[in-house]
Amino acid sequence: MKAPQPPKSATWLLKHFGCGADVDVVMGDLAEHYQQGQTQAWYWKETLAAIIVTAFNEVRGNKWLSFRAVLVGLIVYSYVVLPLTSVVAIGILDTHRELEWRELHVGPGNSVPLIVLSYAIPGILVLLALVMGVVTGWIVARMHARRRAPILLLAIAIPAGFIIGNPSADSFVFWIGVAAIIVGILLGGLFIAGRRQAHSPTEHFHQVG
Amino acid sequence: LWRHSYFFYILKEMKRSLNSSELLVLLVVLRLGDDAYGVPIVEELKRNRFKTGVATVYVMLGRLEAKGLVASSVGEATPQRGGRAKRYFRVTGKGLREVRELQTTLVELWQGVPQLLRESV
Numbered sequence: 001m002k003a004p005q006p007p008k009s010a011t012w013l014l015k016h017f018g019c020g021a022d023v024d025v026v027m028g029d030l031a032e033h034y035q036q037g038q039t040q041a042w043y044w045k046e047t048l049a050a051i052i053v054t055a056f057n058e059v060r061g062n063k064w065l066s067f068r069a070v071l072v073g074l075i076v077y078s079y080v081v082l083p084l085t086s087v088v089a090i091g092i093l094d095t096h097r098e099l100e101w102r103e104l105h106v107g108p109g110n111s112v113p114l115i116v117l118s119y120a121i122p123g124i125l126v127l128l129a130l131v132m133g134v135v136t137g138w139i140v141a142r143m144h145a146r147r148r149a150p151i152l153l154l155a156i157a158i159p160a161g162f163i164i165g166n167p168s169a170d171s172f173v174f175w176i177g178v179a180a181i182i183v184g185i186l187l188g189g190l191f192i193a194g195r196r197q198a199h200s201p202t203e204h205f206h207q208v209g
Numbered sequence: 210l211w212r213h214s215y216f217f218y219i220l221k222e223m224k225r226s227l228n229s230s231e232l233l234v235l236l237v238v239l240r241l242g243d244d245a246y247g248v249p250i251v252e253e254l255k256r257n258r259f260k261t262g263v264a265t266v267y268v269m270l271g272r273l274e275a276k277g278l279v280a281s282s283v284g285e286a287t288p289q290r291g292g293r294a295k296r297y298f299r300v301t302g303k304g305l306r307e308v309r310e311l312q313t314t315l316v317e318l319w320q321g322v323p324q325l326l327r328e329s330v
Contacts, residue, residue, distance in 0.1 A: 011291075018264075020267075020271070022264075022267045022271065022296065024293050024294070025247065025267065025293065025294065025295070025296045026247065026263055026264050026267055027291065027293055028247075028286070028290035028291060028293030028294065028295065029246070029247035029248050029251075029263050029290070029295075030263060031289070031290050031291045031293070032248050032287075032289050032290045033248050033251075033263070035289050036248075045262075046262055046263055046264070049262040049264055049265070050262065050263065050264035053262065053264045053265050053268055054264055054267075054268065057268045057271070
C-alpha cells in the first residue's frame with residue numbers, strides 16, 4: 001500500500017517561506033512524523049508554526065537587515081508605488097465623474113461606458129493594489145535575496161498592521177485592496193525566488209532521487 | 210566604570226547561560242544517544258510533558274550549537290522523509306560539563322527547600 005503523502009500545499013508553503021539552513025531537515029522530519037500516523041491538521045499546524053518560528057528567529061538574528069528591509073519596503077511603497085498608482089486611480093475616477101456629469105447635465109447619451117466603468121472601478125482599484133504589492137515585494141526581495149522569506153513576511157506584517165490600524169478602513173473594497181497588496185508582495189517576492197531557486201546548486205543538495 | 214563592566218558581564222552571561230527548555234533538549238539528546246534527530250527528540254520531550262514543535266526544537270538546537278554545547282552531522286535520507294536527510298545531534302564535552310554543573314547546582318538548591326519535598330506537595 002502506498003504511504004500517505006503530506007498535504008502538498010503546506011509543503012509548498014514551508015519550502016518557500018521556511019527560513020534558515022534547517023528547512024529541508026524540518027520538512028523531512030514533518031514528512032516522517034506524518035507517515036507515522038499524524039493528521040493533516042497536525043501537519044498544517046506544524047508547517048505554520050515552522051514558518052513563523054524560523055522567520056522570527058531569522059529576524060532576531062539579523063536585526064539591522066530586517067530594519068533596513070522594513071525601511072526599504074515603506075519607502076518604496078510610500079514614495080514610489082503609491083504615488084504612481086494613485087495617479088492612475090485618480091485618472092480613472094475623474095473619467096467616471098466626467099461621464100456621470102455629462103449624463104446628468106448634457107442628457108442621456110451613450111451610457112454604456114459609464115455603466116461599464118462603474119462596475120469596473122472596484123476591480124481596477126484592486127488590480128492596482130495588486131500591482132503595488134508585486135512591485136514592493138519584488139524590490140524588497142531583490143534587495144534581500146539571501147533572507148528573502150523572513151523579510152517578505154516582515155514586509156507583509158508591517159504594512160498590514162499599519163493599514164489595519166487605519167480608522168478610515170470601512171469599505172469592503174478597502175479590505176480586498178489590503179489583501180491584494182499582501183498577495184502582491186508575496187507574488188513579487190516569489191517571482192524572484194522562483195528564478196533564484198532554478199539556478200541554486202544547493203537546492204537539491206540533501207535530496208535523494 | 211566597574212558598574213558598567215558588571216552590567217556587560219551580566220548581559221554576556223545571560224547569552225551564555227542555558228534556559229530551562231534548552232536544558233531539557235540537551236538532556237533528551239543525551240538520553241537518545243546515537244538516535245538524536247528531530248522526530249525522536251520531539252517525541253521524547255512530549256513523553257516528558259514538554260510539548261513543542263519540530264521547528265522550535267531546531268531553533269533551540271541551533272542556539273545550543275552556536276554555544277558549542279551540541280554538534281550535528283547530516284545523516285541518511287529515506288523515502289519516508291521524501292528523500293530528505295536527517296540531522297543528528299550529539300552533546301559535546303563542553304555541553305556535558307555544563308549539564309553536570311547545572312545538575313550539581315540544582316540538586317544543592319533543591320535539597321534546602323522544604324516546600325519542594327514530595328510529602329509537602
